[in-house]
Amino acid sequence: MATVLKQVLAWMPFFFGIGFIAPLIAQLMVLWDIPAPFGISRIAFGLIIGGTWGLVANIRGRWL
Amino acid sequence: MSEQDLLAPAAVTTLAPAEDRAALPLGKDGLDRYTRRDLRKEEIAIARQFHGGRMWPYAVAAFSCFAVWLSFFPLAIMGVLNLPLAFVLSCIFCVGGYVTSHEAMHSNIGRPGTKYRWLNEAVGAVSTIPIVFPFSMARLMHLEHHYHTNHPEKDPDYTDEAPNMWLAWYKTWYNRQPGVDGSIHHYKRILAEMGTPEARRALVETMILQLIFMGTLFTMAWTGYAIEAALIWWLPRHIGLSYIRFFLSWAPHHPREGKMGRYENTYVFKSRVGHVLSMGMQYHLVHHLYPGIPNHRTKEAYYALKPILKARGVDVSPL
Structure with a gap:
């Protein structure tokens, strides 16, 4: 159990990217009336940005 | 030996100290x-007057603030929360x-062992x-x-050290990055x-609290309340942690290098934002x-102890 939780926490930046940043981006785009590019939905756009950003943060160890 | 030899200056100088010295050995504080023992006695006598006092306002503040903060979540979901005010x-x-x-x-x-021990533990538990x-x-x-304090390897807060305010x-912020050995990662x-039972318990509780935090953020975000979650918990946490680490760790202990003595590991400083906004950290030395x-x-x-602190070599000029 502890090992599983440690693995979850180790991948937390990626999970944070898709679990929080993605819907946050989508909802901010709705709030500010910004359409997603290339005809994709706002949440799909959020998932691409959030997922990629989280994965990069996981690998690099830095969000910026 | 002639009378002239006995009166020669060389014979006299061998009996006197080579240079002008104090009768008792002095420490690096002069x-x-x-004198150090007398100052310490006087210091303890003064400090004793300031121990204790009314502590219930801390408990009231902790529980009421926590309750108000918790109420923000359902109120936000019900759409009756002033989000900018809740954020502040x-x-x-x-x-x-x-x-x-x-x-x-x-x-x-x-x-x-006292009757208010449970309150102490409850205040601590909800506050953070x-x-x-x-x-x-x-x-x-x-x-x-x-x-x-200020030991490069043993002080858990040493990673907050930086050459200037900026x-x-x-x-x-940098110390909270996932791959950096600072802040909570360092802890x-x-x-x-440490590997003690208390340390293991602290690690488990940290893991549980982090999972609750992430679970709350993810659930709120995917049910349409990402902005609310960001303004009630995510951003305030980051801002709060930076503020705490700056005023409680960096400001009163900078510069840290080589400053581990009782009267030199913490500084008296004048805060630009005043006493309340710096959370009393100008006088962190007393703490x-x-x-x-x-x-x-x-x-x-601090003001009662100031003459003694000055005698002990503390720079009391800022306040």
């Missing part, structure tokens, strides 16, 4: 041990929570939830900081190395000398 208040609760928990860390609300920092970890690490603010590593003096009395205690 004081002999008797959440930031204040995150910072203020550390102040109340800090008193609990030093058992100033209820000593072990908004910053996702379990009390068990906060207390262990803070006490380590007191035992080993880099110190940057470092409060987790130290706890794992390090006497952690039993509650935060709201350190200012008064």
